[in-house]
Amino acid sequence: MNKKLMNIGFVVLCAVILIVLLKAPPETTKKTPRDKTHENPREYQNCPTCHQSGAEGPKMKADHIDSAGNLKSDHVKCYMCHKEQR
Ligand code: HEC
């Protein structure tokens, strides 16, 4: 294959990847408030205690909990989605 053609192909591929990344929707998941309680996002074991129904914090979205009432395994690490506010 022609080397010049390969280079053009590479540049086009890079442009396509860049456009896809730039068009990604903005991050909308709520960030954790900037206060003492939310200081350490790695302490995710404690997060549910304040964020289930009846607790002091705003309730987690229903999709965080499975039908048995337990936290879904892919929602355990809150900080993966709820980023820290800077
Ligand atoms: C001691 C209780 C407590 C603990 C522990 C706690 N939170 Fe909170 N959280 C609150 C309260 C109260 C609020 C609402 C008041 C505020 O905005 O400061 C809140 C607000 C939030 C919000 C914002 C919700 C919104 O509507 O804006 C997120 C996201 C959140 N917490 C996630 C977490 C995560 C992740 C953890 C674990 C690292 C955690 N919380 C641990 C009490 C707690």
Ligand code: HEC
């Ligand atoms: C897979 C990603 C993901 C994980 C992990 C996750 N959440 Fe969420 N959470 C969301 C999304 C998406 C929403 C709905 C959009 C929003 O309001 O932020 C939400 C909503 C919430 C809300 C309600 C915010 C409001 O004001 O309505 C709270 C509170 C919350 N999550 C707490 C937690 C806690 C505590 C954990 C860990 C036990 C956790 N989340 C783990 C994605 C996630």
